[in-house]
Amino acid sequence: MIYLTRSLFTAMLATTVSSFAASTEAWVPDRGDGTYQNPVLHADYSDPDAVRVGDDYYMTASSFLAAPGLPILHSKDLVNWTLINHVFAVQKPAEHFSKPRHGQGVWAPSIRHHDGKFWIFYPDPDFGIYVTTAVDPAGKWSEPVLMKAGKGLIDPCPLWDDDGRLYLVHGWARSRAGIANMLTVQELSADGTRVLESEINLQTADGKTNDIGTVVIDANKLDGWRTLEGPKFYKRDGWYWVFAPAGGVATGYQAVFRSKNIRGPYEQRIVLEQGKTPINGPHQGAWVTTPDGKEDWFLHFQDKGAYGRVVHLQPMWWRDDGWPVMGSDPESDGKGEPVLTHAKPNVGRTWPVAVPATTDEFNAPKAGLQWQWNANPREGWASLTAKAGALRLASVPAPATRNDDSAAKNSLYDAPNFYVQKFPAPAFTATTVLDFAPVAEGEMAGLAVFGFNYAVLGLRKQGEQSRLVLLTNIGADAVGAQHRETASAEVPAGPVYLRVTVGADAMARFAYSLDDVTFTPIGEAFKAREDRWIGAKFGLIATAPSDATATGHADFDWFRVTAPVR
Known part of the structure; x- marks a missing residue:
């Protein structure tokens, strides 16, 4: 069980009160009858990732050029969300981001909880992968550490294995690295601040240094697959799972991969796609469970152009063959389709309606977190x-x-x-x-x-x-x-x-x-x-x-x- 710290309680109260002033009438996912409508966040919280700690859910998302950056959102039921913090006020390197760097900055991050701390690994495709931690997600986060330098390293996600060893999976941006459509894994130091020396192949056949890690999934070898990225790392019932989107931002689908060995080989399946729905490109997000462990849910984005990448919530369940399905499965083929409305997650009680604040009366000591x-x-x-x-x-x-x-x-x-x-x-x-x-x-x-x-x-x-x-x-x-x-x-x-x-x-x-x-x-x-x-x-x-x-x-x-x- 996690207890609300003073900073978290204050942030929750402030955002909830201000949101009721006006924002709730603009878009409210909670329908007030035990159901919700998608998206649960009709705002540009791109590339969302989430973690449950006790009965609290925390989400982060890409923030690209914006400062403050790396938002932290909180929910009790996966439907009603409030913005409670940002990880940093100033993006690193500070001088580089003194100008608007359109399309640069924080790309898809991941958030996890381990050893009493929250961890966020996030990429800057021009500089490398950073790690930051906090005991209280609504409080102060540590100064981000560049744990792996390099161009084109994107979408990192950690996994602490049963023996305590820490691994990181990430993707590649062709625009910077010259390679893409593949995922690699490397083992990290216990504090997450560096790749272990044993993971670096110091000499390749052509005499060059190579530290890209073990390529565990190469979608270039899968017929018709493109733009595999955004991996999320999990372990369940002895299987290593990589949830990853493919097919492009606005047109893609959600795939999952599984293996009994962390370094593969992995088998794959598409588990969520647009199907006959109006929800284009449903993919890239987070698998979470309810506190009692009886329900599985998946948060993902939909690219809506001017409105950004908005966040949807899909029910998720496991088939008899051991593979997950997200949304609804009208064809019973294991490829889910997004739902527009659904019963809310059963978290044991009903929580108040809440949305991220938008209105600001400018009467508080600080401006709202939405700015x-x-x-x-x-x-x-x-x-x-x-x-x-x-x-x-x-x-x-x-x-x-x-x-x-x-x-x-x-x-x-x-x-x-x-x-x-x-x-x-x-x-x-x-x-x-x-x-x-x-x-x-x-x-x-x-x-x-x-x-x-x-x-x-x-x-x-x-x-x-x-x-x-x-x-x-x-x-x-x-x-x-x-x-x-x-x-x-x-x-x-x-x-x-x-x-x-x-x-x-x-x-x-x-x-x-x-x-x-x-x-x-x-x-x-x-x-x-x-x-x-x-x-x-x-x-x-x-x-x-x-x-x-x-x-x-x-x-x-x-x-x-x-x-x-x-």
Whole structure:
């Protein structure tokens, strides 16, 4: 049994209370009648992994370029989740991630509990595999240690065998390593910080060093298989099991492999695929059980474009032939299909409805955990003490050049100071109030939707006044792409209310108000799009021209997310 620490209890209370303020109406998986609807998280918690400790479930997920990174979510029933922590505030190497590194950073992590500690192994495909630990998942995590350096090492997962020895399975990214579609295993030191010397083949036939480990599954030798990755390591009834997705992010399926020897050979079977359902590419996630051990469940993602990789929960059971099946099996062939609704896991009691927080009144000492920057933040970018009951964002000069060293004229795609959160539902409305105090000509602050397409509705300093403008950039990731002013309006001095409503088609419609009652639409509908490997995000920004030497700030009294407001 695990006891709630003070930090975990405080995090659970804060996220649950704030979520009930508004977010529950945007998307609620718990149907209140003993059943749930998928997805259980309609937000971009990509490549989820989870572990049960006692009667508590903890999940982590990829965070890519965002800071803080490596989210920690908590649930009692696998349906109602709250965001309780992030593993780190600043991503390593710190200077490298001072810029938005689209598609880089934390890829698919794994979370386990062993020897009284929580362990997370996570990959950065450009640097290697890191390990971090914590006694309290809602508390402080250890400084990540680069336990295996190298390019293209992805999706690690540990397994402590019955004799206490520690092994790690991981995949490969062809873009960095030149190899892919295979999984390797190596034995680690007891503290998980290094590969054992005995695992490294110091001399190959051609005289080169090779430390890729034992290739236990090579899907290049399996007819029709591609993009095998994301392995999760388990042991059950004397069998070593590797759960791994294949077939591609948006179109793939879930496979499982088993062997009596940790180094193989492994036999394989596909156990979950789209079938006749609307759930494309159901794969990559975590197998967990209920506290009494009587039920098995599988968490996985579905790629939904602008909405990111949302998380589904599938019932799982074991066939008489010893193989698992996930979802439903209408053909009785062992290949499951995702369920859209189902009875909730039987965890012994009913737990309150909860969802990750989205609304933030900015009255607490710290901003909500839902907020992330597009790069490692700098001191002074944000304050909750400069003005009581408000978030103050400093107007940060926009980068003069993009990451590819091209000029960044009229582009915020590589601006590190977007203060954003994940799309939380198929459709929702976000509203905020802005009080602007600019200094530099061209300084701007407002409400943003960010991805390969981005838009910002806000106030921009023009001479002695501020004008309401809508900036849009379509295909912002392309070299030379620039935003343009697509709409504007004269507004009197003083606070202005800004609103965006996102529909189920990912079309975003902006509006503004002077009294928070009557909202006036502005501009044309805007198509939200994903960014590199992540869903679109929405939130706030305060920016200034790149050559500005003195800048002002923007105060946001609150940020509220609800079901769509028409």
